Amino acid sequence: MTDLEEAAATVRGHLPTIPRLALVLGSGLGVFAESLSGRKEIPYTELPHWPRSTAVGHAGKLILGRLGELDLLCLSGRAHLYEGYTAREAAFAIRVLGLLGVRSLVLTNAAGGINPAFEQGELVLISDHINLQGVNPLVGVNDDELGPRFPDMSEAYCERYRHITKLVAAEMQITMAEGVYAGLLGPSYETPAEIRYLRAIGADLVGMSTVPEVIAANHMGMKVLAISCVTNMAAGILPRGIDHEEVLETGAKVRDTLVRLLKEVLPRLES
Ligand code: HPA
DSSP states (O other), X not given: OOXXXXXXXXXXXXXXXXXXXXXXXXXXXXXXXXXXXXXXXEEGGGSTTOOOOOSTTOOOEEEEEEETTEEEEEEEXXXXXXXXXXXXXXXXXXXHHHHHTOOEEEEEEEXXXXXXXXXXXXXXXXXXXXXXXXXXXXXXXXXXXXXXXXXXXXXXXXXXXXXXXXXXXXXXXXXXXXXXXXXXXXXXXXXXXXXXXXXXXXXXXEESSSHHHHHHHHHTTOEEEEEXXXXXXXXXXXXXXXXXXXXXXXXXXXXXXXXXXXXXXXXXXXX
């Protein structure tokens, strides 16, 4: 058995059902899972080969629960490259979900706003990404059982899911822009020169997660929806520095809106 299969078998042993939809909760969003009914939780420490999350605001557990009629799996806590994990490790949980039969993946994250039209505290749909992390979870021998050697990434973020999310947001009078996410390694925030560069190459958002997960999900043929919370304007956009506390505080303020939105959007994402 591979490491992935071993982890998948352990998850199966703990959970009565495996939903087709899974959600990755970014920093401070663990509360979403607390509102699910009939919860079953597995701490990552009980799952073999599973990377532990060390980042503040990341709980580190896999949660099965129900949202109304909908069963879903939540990953509360993710492995970031800046914690020292390899890209394969950062994508490990997503691959296990894929092996378990998850077909639709919703990711949330905190990001810096590069596009000056964005505002701190806004939710932005990710339409595409630019991988500047210098690594890719698919490097190495390809497991043809998981997916192709050279996967297509031309619609990495499902167009239909984005359309549904925009409609729901409009119905709920939630402002929802769309933008390209530049994934960087971190953990230092960017310099103003780096942000000017990112703007010039077409990025609207910048962050330190999501890209390895989205690549692994696409490799396995999952459909992806990703939403960034603009926790701060990126370096040099405003005449002040970036403070991690402020990033966390903004995340906490937008959390309720994001949770409200997800509760309406998730049941409409049939796979
Ligand atoms: N840059 C990179 N990652 C981030 C930022 C940022 O400004 N804000 C939240 N995550």
